[in-house]
Amino acid sequence: MPLNLKVYQAFDRELIAEVPADDAAALDHKLSVAAKAFADRDAWLPAHQRMAILRKASELLEENRDRFAMMIAREGGKPLTDAVIEVTRAIDGLVNAADELRNFGGKEIPMGLTAASTNRWAFTTKEPMGVVAAISAFNHPLNLVIHQIAPAIAVGCPVIIKPAATTPVSCVEIAKLLWQAGLDERWCQTFVTEDNALAEAFATDHRVAFLSFIGSAKVGWYLKSKLSPGTRCALEHGGAAPVIVDRSANLDVIVGAIVKGGYYHAGQVCVSAQRLFVHEDILTAFTDTLAAKVGTLRVGDPTLKETEVGPLILPRETERVASWIKEAVDAGARQLGGGRMSETTLLPSVLLDPPEDARVSRLEVFGPLTCVYRYSELDEAIRIANALPYAFQASIFSSDMAVALRAAKRLDASAVLVNDHTAFRTDWMPFAGRRQSGYGVGGIPWTMEEMADDKMIVFNHVS
CATH class of the missing domain: 3.40.309.10 (Aldehyde Dehydrogenase; Chain A, domain 2)
Structure with missing residues (x-):
């Protein structure tokens, strides 16, 4: 039977919560649920529903701003003033993902440039890549989660998010808000564990199409080397x-x-x-x-x-x-x-x-x-x-x-x-490490691009 994960207040190590932990059977079930949701193309959520859910979740988070800020301060140790700013950014991040869908689309590919390409019309569309496995970090336990799940929801990928074992509460609670906003649980699930072997099994499962990892370079590059064939990834590490x-x-x-x-x-x-x-x-x-x-x-x-x-x-x-x-x-x-x-x-x-x-x-x-x-x-x-x-x-x-x-x-x-410090960031700008510091590009609009595939459609309009 799965055990509870104990969560301690960072400042004084007081026990503040116990979160149900997932075992191997729970992981397999969640991956199966996500894979089946993606496989049923007729049940994919249309863009207007995804936008509405993200906007509603943003409104619910705003109503719960103080609760989430205190949660971040307690489990993560971030000073309350900065925790409030983190929640504010997360509220905007959900809206950012919804707004980006207004311009998230394909483009026309010129035809007729050669004799062989005459009488054709070609264009691309955007499709969700598949199941997203997201592994997040403790230092921004709400906003980093938003940067991983909001793009997935916006694009239409089922996402399973694993929070840091030290800071799972913010993650679990934002998932609940998304469900309350109307998102079927199949499209956003949490995976709570402190078992590194189980986390590796999660990241490297063949049902995962995209791994979003935020954490240490040692772990991130190791997981990349173990990914199932065809799985793409984005890694966000650190530096000096x-x-x-x-x-x-x-x-x-x-x-x-x-x-x-x-x-x-x-x-x-x-x-x-x-x-x-x-x-x-x-x-x-x-x-x-x-x-x-x-x-x-x-x-x-x-x-x-x-x-x-x-x-x-x-x-x-x-x-x-x-x-x-x-x-x-x-x-x-x-x-x-x-x-x-x-x-x-x-x-x-x-x-x-x-x-x-x-x-x-x-x-x-x-x-x-x-x-x-x-x-x-x-x-x-x-x-x-x-x-x-x-x-x-x-x-x-x-x-x-x-x-x-x-x-x-x-x-x-x-x-x-x-003339600004290195930690400056807005949530819509590209954010990427070079060399050992990362792989791929973060930032909500940029992550949406990474989680989507381009599909080209070509019409031969012979009369």
Whole structure:
């Protein structure tokens, strides 16, 4: 008999919920239900029904905004103010998916360009690809789920969503809202488990047409290598986002943005500003200003409105981040701020000049830490910024247009933010990791394209 998955409050490890977990039999049943729903083409939902369901779900989520925000703060540890923003984005994301259907279609393919193609009319249509298996992450337990299930519903793919084992409640509850909005459960099911072998069986099942994975690169690339023949995928991993601060940058203006980009959700963001390359002419002034600003951040219980930095998702993560910081300090880095508030919560800190081979310089920290490195030549900073085997979003802060454009052209990133932090994102823009940071393109309209197949129809109109 399936057991319940216990869900703990991230901040104080209090038990807050027990969610029924799925076993192998439940997984097989859910995959069978989804596959049968897709196979019955006469029962596919027309676009106007999909739009209406997504819009109704958006309205229901707006009515439940405060409940979902508190849920996110409790199970995920995201400060309540930021959790409210996450719910607001999710509300808009559902509308975004519905609106995109107004322009989601095929195109005419020119015929008559050769003698052999005369008397023909060709065009493409969009069709849902098939069953979507979605594996989500803990750090945005509602909005990441929306980015995976809303495009699937909009396109017409049956979707089964597996939330992170630490944060399943938001996922289960948004599925219920979609059902309440009129979506038959066959078209959106949840799959709750903390069994990695079962999760692998889910992702690699032959009935899955598309895998949407958000999580670690190690797991994502492994699953891609095991996919059933014909299964397509999108992988969203992380990185160690670089930020270049040119000597022309106005420190009074930019530091607040960098702090937001580096310490938002305690740094547990795949594009968190981690490696700050600062021109030597302003290094001292920048470091002092940054450390002072970081020192004012209010750390504590994420359910309180005044909290700006909450806990890490698990106590073992605080141990990991603390050990990485210690390693860098022991190797010569200078730590500004920091320390431990509790077993779950680290005080934000800054490391000045950690060695290039330290883990904080080579790997994604996913904690409340930024690292500051001095540079004298822009191209050298760009070279080091590009040296890691992953690349996602990057930033350049400069009042000099020539410097900004040079960095924008040469930074290896899918997006370069000029005078903004690396964690900036809207839900309709393309969002993609390069190299080990990901595969495919995220963002609601872009994911809809990835989950759909083009079908060409050619008429030979011989009279």
